[in-house]
Amino acid sequence: MNRLAIPRDxxxxxxxxxxxxxxxxxxxxxxxxxxxxxxxxNMARLDTENGIIALGMAIVIASGGIDLSVGAILGLSSVxxxxxxxxxxxxxxxxxxxxxxxxxxxxxxxxMVVLLRLHPLLVTLGTLALYRGLAQGILNGGAFxxxxxxxxxxxxxxxxxxxxxxxxxxxxxxxxxxxxxxxxSGRKLVAVGINELAARFSGVRIGAVRxxxxxxxxxxxxxxxxxxxxxxxSARGDAGGGLELLAIAAVVVGGATIxxxxxxxxxxxLAVILIGVxxxxxxxxxxxxxWQFVAVGLVMVAAVAFNExxxxxxxxxx
Amino acid sequence: MxxxxxxxxxxDRRPGVGLFVSHPDVIALATVLVAVVFFxxxxxxxxxxxxxxxxxxxxxxxxxxxxxxNLVILAGEIDVSVGSILALAGFVAGPVALSTGSTWPTLAxxxxxxxxxxxxxxxxxxRTRVPSIVATLGTLYAFQGAALLWSGTRNVVSVPDSAxxxxxxxxxxxxMPVLVVLVAFAVLAVARRNTKWxxxxxxTGGNRRAAGIMGVPIRRELxxxxxxxxxxxxxxxxxxxxxxxxxxxxxxxxNLVLQxxxxxxxxxxxxxxxxxTDLAPLIGALLIGVITDGIVILGVPGVWIPLAYGAFIxxxxxxxxxxxxxxxxxx
Numbered sequence: 081m082n083r084l085a086i087p088r089d090x091x092x093x094x095x096x097x098x099x100x101x102x103x104x105x106x107x108x109x110x111x112x113x114x115x116x117x118x119x120x121x122n123m124a125r126l127d128t129e130n131g132i133i134a135l136g137m138a139i140v141i142a143s144g145g146i147d148l149s150v151g152a153i154l155g156l157s158s159v160x161x162x163x164x165x166x167x168x169x170x171x172x173x174x175x176x177x178x179x180x181x182x183x184x185x186x187x188x189x190x191x192m193v194v195l196l197r198l199h200p201l202l203v204t205l206g207t208l209a210l211y212r213g214l215a216q217g218i219l220n221g222g223a224f225x226x227x228x229x230x231x232x233x234x235x236x237x238x239x240x241x242x243x244x245x246x247x248x249x250x251x252x253x254x255x256x257x258x259x260x261x262x263x264x265s266g267r268k269l270v271a272v273g274i275n276e277l278a279a280r281f282s283g284v285r286i287g288a289v290r291x292x293x294x295x296x297x298x299x300x301x302x303x304x305x306x307x308x309x310x311x312x313x314s315a316r317g318d319a320g321g322g323l324e325l326l327a328i329a330a331v332v333v334g335g336a337t338i339x340x341x342x343x344x345x346x347x348x349x350l351a352v353i354l355i356g357v358x359x360x361x362x363x364x365x366x367x368x369x370x371w372q373f374v375a376v377g378l379v380m381v382a383a384v385a386f387n388e389x390x391x392x393x394x395x396x397x398x
Numbered sequence: 399m400x401x402x403x404x405x406x407x408x409x410d411r412r413p414g415v416g417l418f419v420s421h422p423d424v425i426a427l428a429t430v431l432v433a434v435v436f437f438x439x440x441x442x443x444x445x446x447x448x449x450x451x452x453x454x455x456x457x458x459x460x461x462x463x464x465x466x467x468n469l470v471i472l473a474g475e476i477d478v479s480v481g482s483i484l485a486l487a488g489f490v491a492g493p494v495a496l497s498t499g500s501t502w503p504t505l506a507x508x509x510x511x512x513x514x515x516x517x518x519x520x521x522x523x524x525r526t527r528v529p530s531i532v533a534t535l536g537t538l539y540a541f542q543g544a545a546l547l548w549s550g551t552r553n554v555v556s557v558p559d560s561a562x563x564x565x566x567x568x569x570x571x572x573x574m575p576v577l578v579v580l581v582a583f584a585v586l587a588v589a590r591r592n593t594k595w596x597x598x599x600x601x602t603g604g605n606r607r608a609a610g611i612m613g614v615p616i617r618r619e620l621x622x623x624x625x626x627x628x629x630x631x632x633x634x635x636x637x638x639x640x641x642x643x644x645x646x647x648x649x650x651x652x653n654l655v656l657q658x659x660x661x662x663x664x665x666x667x668x669x670x671x672x673x674x675t676d677l678a679p680l681i682g683a684l685l686i687g688v689i690t691d692g693i694v695i696l697g698v699p700g701v702w703i704p705l706a707y708g709a710f711i712x713x714x715x716x717x718x719x720x721x722x723x724x725x726x727x728x729x
Contacts, residue, residue: 146531148656198715199669201476205656206711213705221701317701325478325535338529370551373543381528381536388527 107361136300144340154320162224162315186298216317235310273340422666437692457687464679466630474603474671482541487635492554516628604672
């Protein structure tokens with residue numbers, strides 16, 4: 081860390097906040113329905129799943145890895161929940177099973193990365209297909225939606241006007257923030273991402289860190305899955321398709337380099353909100369929704385170019 | 399007195415059976431053969447000329463995109479936007495095919511759009527410091543949006559027969575798409591093996607810093623690799639249009655690119671760059687086709703197919719993990 085560390089972080093966060101405020105100002109001007117408490121709370125409700133998964137991705141990317149399987153884990157976990165419920169398992173136990181499966185999927189990713197020393201991009205590309213196949217196969221491509229009404233709690237409950245899952249999101253943000261910023265584990269995570277060899281010689285157990293990282297990513301996908309399944313009240317094998325790319329987009333828009341060694345819980349969350357605001361604002365403003373993809377892509381490339389050009393001048397470009 | 403043989407001299411050994419069997423193409427082809435033998439025994443009707451023809455036809459588009467992706471991976475980068483480029487080129491070239499009813503303008507527009515999109519990727523990666531996975535993820539969304547905007551979210555249907563020579567035609571009993579892909583492969587392989595560009599490409603992916611010091615034009619290598627990847631995605635779009643007679647907005651997804659990257663990896667190209675063969679994307683695509691076809695003939699419900707893909711990707715990657723140390727000739 082150099083002396084510029086704090087202003088640099090501040091500048092990045094400020095840039096992201098300004099971008100978000102700018103987008104919100106434009107949408108407020110275009111539609112009177114945008115800046116209302118009900119619309120903002122609804123966005124927070126819908127962003128929760130992406131937000132939780134993006135935090136898992138932020139951890140994986142900070143360690144120098146990548147996890148393409150999170151969307152498939154969400155699907156598999158959701159299907160396990162539905163399958164268990166279908167076979168009369170009490171809903172509490174079913175949720176436990178879903179979270180357990182998600183954690184297991186993550187640990188399986190970690191085991192292949194650590195024990196077989198395979199490239200995480202290929203491992204999670206493989207398990208993406210593997211978990212997706214399992215998810216679709218278990219329910220034979222169908223859906224299950226006969227959940228008991230008590231299952232409305234994780235994804236459809238409100239505390240006053242605040243959606244319940246947003247509180248879960250806030251809790252996850254807090255836990256991940258504390259773990260990555262204020263504990264030795266968080267320092268080890270970043271150390272592995274910056275320089276694996278140096279971390280190993282400093283006594284960090286690289287394998288344990290990586291296993292924990294992929295396990296955490298899986299578990300967070302599981303939490304998102306329970307919320308998602310409860311929100312749409314249906315378990316389908318194709319749930320969560322393409323989520324992995326959105327999560328990666330959020331992490332890099334949040335300013336973390338894809339090369340590892342950096343994590344910002346707050347900026348990742350801001351980026352998720354920004355990526356969520358764009359389609360919402362476009363719909364309310366009556367703009368062709370196809371533009372939202374263009375906008376997300378442009379925001380992404382611009383944010384990363386901004387970060388790379390302004391804040392990493394010391395990198396030697398060959 | 400015992401003579402200790404220096405380890406370094408092991409590289410001097412003459413090409414023998416051992417080196418031959420550790421060649422990545424041989425191992426990847428052996429994997430395909432194992433799958434073919436397995437399905438020939440278990441699945442009735444698998445082993446026939448007609449079925450083989452339908453297998454190679456079914457993976458022609460993936461193979462075409464994988465040829466370009468392979469170049470990008472060899473250069474040490476990755477292009478996750480090829481699926482979106484195919485969609486964009488398809489939706490721009492589709493109406494051209496409908497209005498002109500002729501192959502050549504369709505092909506020109508498809509290739510042009512693909513090349514342009516590839517150049518955008520190439521410029522982003524070679525001129526800014528944005529890592530390729532991030533840059534092409536951004537353009538994945540951007541091209542996807544552009545494709546949907548251009549199409550007005552309407553499907554292109556019933557491309558006339560006169561405009562689908564690249565899709566439905568036959569030449570000497572082989573489907574045209576397969577021939578087109580083979581010709582593209584031959585051109586790329588010859589260029590990659592026999593030109594300075596080809597050697598510089600491997601150097602760029604193998605050790606970029608060393609290559610830069612030795613005077614390899616890294617930026618140009620990256621630009622060309624991404625441009626070719628886009629061009630081949632445009633070609634894939636024209637094949638797709640001809641083969642399926644149209645293009646649907648539902649194609650605009652991310653499934654295709656994952657299959658394309660999987661094809662390169664299964665075929666034996668190292669995702670870290672600098673190591674691999676020209677044949678890898680074709681073998682990988684062929685294996686994907688054999689698995690899909692075999693499973694369908696076995697009567698397994700299609701929903702399980704991703705599971706088999708996943709298992710094969712993991713097996714192939716694990717297989718290559720134990721191969722890399724022995725194989726040194728691919729550089």
